[in-house]
Amino acid sequence: MAEHAHPTPKLYFIIFITLAFFTCATWAIAFLDLGIFNPIVALAIACTKATLVILFFMHIRYSDRLTMLTVSLGFFWLMILITLSLSDYLSRTLLVR
Amino acid sequence: MSTSDTTATGDQAALETTSSEHHPALAHQFDSMAQQQGAATFGMWVFLLTEIMMFGGLFTAYLIYRIKYYPAFVAGSTSISVSWGFTNTLVLIASSFTMAMAVWSAHTGKRKPLVGFLIATMILGAVFLGIKGKEYYDKYDECHIPGHVIGKGFNAWGGCSVQNPGLGNIAQEIVEHAKESGETIPLPSAEQTARQTEIFFSFYFLMTGLHAFHMIIGMLLMTWLLLRARRGDFGPSYYTPVELGGLYWHFVDIVWIYLFPLLYLISRHKGAA
Amino acid sequence: MSTATTAIKPIMPAKHFLNDNYGIRSWLLTKDHKRIAILYLVSITFFFFMGGLFAALIRLELLTPQGDLFTSDTYNKLFSMHGINMVFFFLVPSIPATLGNFVLPIMLGAKDLAFPKINLLSWYIYIFAAFFSLATMVSGGVDTGWTFYTPLSSGFLHTHVALMAVGVIFAGFSSIFTGLNFIVTVHRMRAPGMTWGRLPLFVWSNYATSLIMVLATPVLAITLILLALERTFHIGVFDPRYGGDPVLFQHMFWFYSHPAVYIMILPGMGVISELITCFSRKRVFGYSFVAFSSIAIAVFGFLVWAHHMFVAGISQYSAMVFSLLSMAVAIPSAVKVFNWTATMYKGSISLDTPMLYALGFIGLFTIGGLTGIMLAALGMDVHVHDTYFVIAHFHYVMVGGMVTAYLGGLHFWWPKITGRMYPEAPAKLAAIITFIGFNLTFFPQFVLGYLGMPRRYHAYPPEFQVLNVLSSAGASVLAIGFILPAIYFLWSLKYGAIAGDNPWQATGLEWQTTSPPPTHNFHEVPVVTTRPYNYGAQQEVTVVH
Numbered sequence: 001m002a003e004h005a006h007p008t009p010k011l012y013f014i015i016f017i018t019l020a021f022f023t024c025a026t027w028a029i030a031f032l033d034l035g036i037f038n039p040i041v042a043l044a045i046a047c048t049k050a051t052l053v054i055l056f057f058m059h060i061r062y063s064d065r066l067t068m069l070t071v072s073l074g075f076f077w078l079m080i081l082i083t084l085s086l087s088d089y090l091s092r093t094l095l096v097r
Numbered sequence: 098m099s100t101s102d103t104t105a106t107g108d109q110a111a112l113e114t115t116s117s118e119h120h121p122a123l124a125h126q127f128d129s130m131a132q133q134q135g136a137a138t139f140g141m142w143v144f145l146l147t148e149i150m151m152f153g154g155l156f157t158a159y160l161i162y163r164i165k166y167y168p169a170f171v172a173g174s175t176s177i178s179v180s181w182g183f184t185n186t187l188v189l190i191a192s193s194f195t196m197a198m199a200v201w202s203a204h205t206g207k208r209k210p211l212v213g214f215l216i217a218t219m220i221l222g223a224v225f226l227g228i229k230g231k232e233y234y235d236k237y238d239e240c241h242i243p244g245h246v247i248g249k250g251f252n253a254w255g256g257c258s259v260q261n262p263g264l265g266n267i268a269q270e271i272v273e274h275a276k277e278s279g280e281t282i283p284l285p286s287a288e289q290t291a292r293q294t295e296i297f298f299s300f301y302f303l304m305t306g307l308h309a310f311h312m313i314i315g316m317l318l319m320t321w322l323l324l325r326a327r328r329g330d331f332g333p334s335y336y337t338p339v340e341l342g343g344l345y346w347h348f349v350d351i352v353w354i355y356l357f358p359l360l361y362l363i364s365r366h367k368g369a370a
Numbered sequence: 371m372s373t374a375t376t377a378i379k380p381i382m383p384a385k386h387f388l389n390d391n392y393g394i395r396s397w398l399l400t401k402d403h404k405r406i407a408i409l410y411l412v413s414i415t416f417f418f419f420m421g422g423l424f425a426a427l428i429r430l431e432l433l434t435p436q437g438d439l440f441t442s443d444t445y446n447k448l449f450s451m452h453g454i455n456m457v458f459f460f461l462v463p464s465i466p467a468t469l470g471n472f473v474l475p476i477m478l479g480a481k482d483l484a485f486p487k488i489n490l491l492s493w494y495i496y497i498f499a500a501f502f503s504l505a506t507m508v509s510g511g512v513d514t515g516w517t518f519y520t521p522l523s524s525g526f527l528h529t530h531v532a533l534m535a536v537g538v539i540f541a542g543f544s545s546i547f548t549g550l551n552f553i554v555t556v557h558r559m560r561a562p563g564m565t566w567g568r569l570p571l572f573v574w575s576n577y578a579t580s581l582i583m584v585l586a587t588p589v590l591a592i593t594l595i596l597l598a599l600e601r602t603f604h605i606g607v608f609d610p611r612y613g614g615d616p617v618l619f620q621h622m623f624w625f626y627s628h629p630a631v632y633i634m635i636l637p638g639m640g641v642i643s644e645l646i647t648c649f650s651r652k653r654v655f656g657y658s659f660v661a662f663s664s665i666a667i668a669v670f671g672f673l674v675w676a677h678h679m680f681v682a683g684i685s686q687y688s689a690m691v692f693s694l695l696s697m698a699v700a701i702p703s704a705v706k707v708f709n710w711t712a713t714m715y716k717g718s719i720s721l722d723t724p725m726l727y728a729l730g731f732i733g734l735f736t737i738g739g740l741t742g743i744m745l746a747a748l749g750m751d752v753h754v755h756d757t758y759f760v761i762a763h764f765h766y767v768m769v770g771g772m773v774t775a776y777l778g779g780l781h782f783w784w785p786k787i788t789g790r791m792y793p794e795a796p797a798k799l800a801a802i803i804t805f806i807g808f809n810l811t812f813f814p815q816f817v818l819g820y821l822g823m824p825r826r827y828h829a830y831p832p833e834f835q836v837l838n839v840l841s842s843a844g845a846s847v848l849a850i851g852f853i854l855p856a857i858y859f860l861w862s863l864k865y866g867a868i869a870g871d872n873p874w875q876a877t878g879l880e881w882q883t884t885s886p887p888p889t890h891n892f893h894e895v896p897v898v899t900t901r902p903y904n905y906g907a908q909q910e911v912t913v914v915h
Contacts, residue, residue, distance in 0.1 A: 006204055007197075016194035020187055023357075027183045030362040038366065042358035049190075050351045057197045057347045066557065067142055074146040077585050078153040080672055085157055085621045088676065088688040089164065125890075126482035126559070136484045136558040143550045143584060151588035154622055158596070158607060161618055243605050292606060292613040299605035303596075 005062045015056045022049050122335050134337045141341045145348045148311075152352055155307065159300045159359065166293035173297030174363035176241065178232060182361035185228050186353065192221035193350040200343040203336035208329060211339070215323045218346065222316050229309055236298070243299040301360055308356060311349050318342050380870020382789045386886040401486035402889055404787070407472035409493050410463060413500065415856070417459035420507075424452035426849065429811075429842040437829035445828035446513035447529070451506075453516030454534065458541045459503060461772060462630065463496065465637035466548055466583075469779045470576045472787060474552060476880040476887060477570050479561025479896045484554040492547035495540050502537025506530050515826060517627070520608035520619040524600040532598040539594050542587040545633070549583030552576055561879070563898035570878055570902055571660055575640025578664035582629045582636070582671065590626035593619065617683050624675035632671040634768055635735075636664055638775030639706055642728050645778050646710045648876040649725035650717025653903040656709040663702035670699040680751050689748055696746035703739050707732060722874075723797040727778030730805045734770025738763055741816065756826075759819025765812045777804070777855060784859065785869030789885045792862045796854060804851030810844025877904050 007015075026045040034041060055061040060068055120130050127133040163170045199214035236242060322342050325331065331339055387404045397405055427448050431439040440448065475483055483489050506512060512534045514523040523531050556569075556577045596607050597619070606612030608619040647654045654660060676684055676692040684692075710732055719725070741763040744750050754760060785791050814837040819825075823834050830838065872881040883892050 006201060009198060009201060012194060012197045012201070016190065019190045019193075023183065023186050023190065026358055026362065027179065030179075030358070030365040033366040038362075038364065039358075042362050046355050046358050049354045053193060053347050053351050053354070057193055057350075058344055067139065070139070070142045070146060073585075074149040077146075077672070078149055078156075081150075081153055081589065081625055082157050082160060084673065084676070085161065085618075085625075086164075087691070088617075088621065088684045089161055091687040092685040124486075126480065126484070126486060132558060136554050139557060140485060140550060140554045143553055147546050147550070147584055147588045150585055151592050154589040154592035154625075155596075158618060158622065161615070162607075165615070166613070243603065289613070296606045296613050299607060303599070303605070 006059070007056055007062070011056065015052055019049050019052060120335060130335065134335075134340075137337050137341060138344070141344050145344065148348060152304075152307070155300070155304055156355070156359075159304065162293075162296055162300065163363070166296060169290055169293030170297045171364045173241075173294050173301065174361060175365070176239070177301065177361060178235065179361050179365065181228055181232050182357050185225050186357045188221050188225045188228070189350050189353050192218045192225070193347050195221065196343050196346045200336070200339050203326070203331045203339040204333060206333045208326065208331075211326050211331065212323065215319055215326060219316060219319045219323070222312060222319065226309060226312055226316075229305065233302075236301075241298050243295045243302065304356055304360065308349065308352050311352070315342075315346050315349055318345060380868045380873070382868050383884040383886070383888070385888065386789070386884060387889045388788075388886055390889045399490075401482070401490060403471050403475055403483050403486060403489055404887065404889075404891075406486075406489050406493055407468050407470075408787070410467040410471060410496070413493070413496065414460050414463055414468065417455050417500070417503075418852075421452050421456035421460055422849065422852065424448050424455065425845065428452060429845040431828050432830070432838045433842050435830050435832045435835050435838075440828060442828050443513055446515070446826070447511035449826055450513050450515050451511045454512070454538065455503065456768075457516055457630070457634070458538050459496075459500060461634040461768060462541070462545050463548070464634075464772070464776050465641060465779060466545075466552070466576055466579055466633075467493075467496075469641065469776075469783060470552065470572075470579075470637060471548075473783055473880050474573060474576055475555060475559070476883065476891050477573055477878060478555065478559055479564055479879050479892070479898065480555060480559040481890050481892070483551045484559055485551050488547050489551055492544045492551070495547065496544040499537045499540035499544060502533060502540065506534040506537060509533070517623065518594070518597060518619075519623075520597065520600070520614070520616045521610055524597060524609045524614075524616075524619075525604075525611065532601050535594040535598045539591050542591050542594075545583045546587045549580035549587075552580040553584065556580075561896050561898060564879075567658075568898055568900075568902050569661070571643035571654060571657070571664075572637075572640040574661040574664045575636045575643070578668040579633050579636045581665075581668050582633050586626045586629040586633075586672070589622060590630075593622040593626070596622075617679070620679050620682055621676070624678045625672075628675035628678065629668075629671045631764070631767070632667055634772050636667060638731065638772040638779075639664070639703075641775040641779035641782070642710060642731050643706075644876075644878070645724045645728040645782055646713050647903045647905065648782075648874055649720050649722060649728065650714045651720075651905045652713055652717035653901075653905055654709065655712035655715075656705075657902065659705050660709050663705045666702035667699065670695070670702065674699050674746075677746055677751070680748060681755050693746055693748045693751075697743055700739060700743050700746075703735075707736055707739075721798075723792075723794060723801055724778045724782040726798060726801040726805075727774050727781065730801070731771060731774045731778065734766055734774060734805075734808070738766030738768075738770055741766065754819050756824055757819035758815040758823050758825055761825050762812045762815035762819060765815070770808055770812070774804070774808075777801075780855070780859075782874070783880075784862070785873045786880055786885050786887070788863060788866070789869055790862050790866030791869045791873060792855075792866060793858050796858045800851050800854035800858075803847060803854065807844050807847030807849070807851050811841050811848050812844070814838070814840045814844075877902065 022045050026042055029041055029045075030038065032038075054071060060071060122133075123130055124133060127136065195214045195217040199211055199218060202208075202211035202214055319342065322339055325338065387402055391400075397409065400406060400409075427440070428445070431437070431445060431448070437445065471483070471489065475481070509530050512523075512529045512531050513527060514529075514531060518531070518535065556573060560569075596605075599605050600608050600614070604612050606614045608614040608616055610616060643654060643660060674692055674696040676688060677696045680689050680693075741759070745754065745760065745763060781792060781797060818834055818837050818841075821834065823830050869885045871884055873885075874881070879892075879896055879898070880887075882896060
């Protein structure tokens, strides 16, 4: 695998500021009552932050397809573990009278 | 950007075998530095894949208990300091920034900035661990260490006893609060709720503990990289260890990015800051 | 050019990987994947015989309906240690760490694996884990079953569960590093011209196995860590007395352990692909289908784990979904069996020992696989869960499948590894004895299970005795079948006929180098220009000078 393009320090700094901003956002939003959306928003922000770190700090944006596939595979596999396990727990009281 | 899937790259590797100069860091099983760096980076990503699955197992268990014992988890979450957690998140993100800058310095051959950024990363990492230590001590002080529920369980910490049931206080609060808000579902007893809150704290210590363990390993890695960087081992033609160290460090940061909302921000709007 | 060597006497090369360096340090600090393969070979053979010893004691006890030889607690320890040793210390590393380690880089045309030092580390981690297993055995063993179910394992037993769990965790790390190494090697270290479509099917199978190792084993690690912590600190994660959920343990345990059984069959399937094609002198029928079926098995294998939990208290809807998925996972395996059979059709079959094992595999694996589908059906499973039917099923696939393939592969590549041929007549005899002994041991167990004999019991109703005696008799025959190769393989090291580069006239890069190979595998970098399994055509693999 040969050299790939690198982000500049300026871009790194912008990403850092963005991440800090999202951190403040998630902290502030936690104190608002959004009902069922609180955990959803919190996780969405966390996923956004993680994506930024992966794409830019970890250079995925500039990497080959294999590396991108590897990362996606990891998260996809974790989703299998979570969803199929949860599908048992959540369906136990489904349609039970 | 090419993969090794085509004959062309294979030929390129074969061609590079015939080149007379061998970089001192080239291992015998590789034909070129490019192949070695590609393999090393890919290998680190596969390793991070295993880490995702390991933390993932913990996250799955956590998720299931959070759904099962939600009020207890809210209470537990409220009792840990969101300010420290928030600060720690910023600290770790900053350390990711300095780490990315360190990799950039290595790649552009700037030795002094590389050393500087590595040191900055380590300082921020130490700050993170220090804050974590303080948080753990606070939990010990308040008798929120798992195994203390109502006199049962592991008791080597001293300090906590049946007279100061710690979690029992939180449990009592939850039960009273639920009664006041007129919830009609059958309430668990205070003891049950205390046990459930204990499970929250088990996950708190397990998840942040495993994370902290990885941070400590990261610090050791940084130390090794720092020593090599000071010696001048890294430059534009060879900086793979720094890049791999960076990938590891960023991964540990990502785990915390998820840990912070999952542990510290459960229904904060209901409880005190 | 043709590689017919009947007129030429095979010779042993003067310098090869075995005599390149002498001394214990050159072995214990080696980075050569071939030497590491042999280190693993010795280690796992030890555990195979340990596990076999426990099996012998089990079958001895089950000769009589009463629990007269051992107490029930001791019997629990016997089957637990049998399972743990066989699964974690023999089967999971078996083909990948021995044959895979040895042959995979050579098949790719590489000089070594991507990370030789990590390869050696993975062996040391295995040995470290092995010490934990031995320590547990010496201090009385565990009696939880290899499945470590809670709450029995998390709070009710006084045996060294945590100690054993740590051993298994480290064995898991060893396999993670092996898998990681294989994945990177296959992606990044192929010789010029070796495209994905030219890879031997053994490589495809080991690659798929490595994917499973890397994705599933970490979950086992964290599950056992949690179990050990539960036992020591009562954190309440699995023990209902502290608010924990025992079914969660099963979910997390089987998330690894079901894909683990595919770790314990896929490499065997890879070996069989190599054997069938070589000994039918014919290209594999449907190469792409066989290759992709390995990946399909790896992927589907992750979606079916709760079929071990049908009666554990999971929801009915969840059970139905898992039952359906479990039937689907049989499809890629069936694809392989059909393709192997089609490969043999109108081929030129030679019944050398490896082929005898391969033929045995096809029959026995089919029986094991079909009974697996029976178990996937919810209604049937409720009837035979935790009976000898399940035991017979998994021994058909693991022993009739994987161990048979392992022995076949060992015989096939033995000349390549050692430069010597094993003696053919005793080898054929051993193969037949193994086949007979195996069926005599395990077929009666299908009947026993269906009639209702539960597993993990050291006493049983007297009407089951005849079948149990048959099974134990079969076990003695099987033992002979396993001991014979140990003897004649060792014999062949000194007295076996010199094999030469390619005693089987097989295709594949490993047969283009000397037997044994030089330390760097090839004297010149090979370039691949033909499709794999080019039997029947002129050999066109050239070597770049």
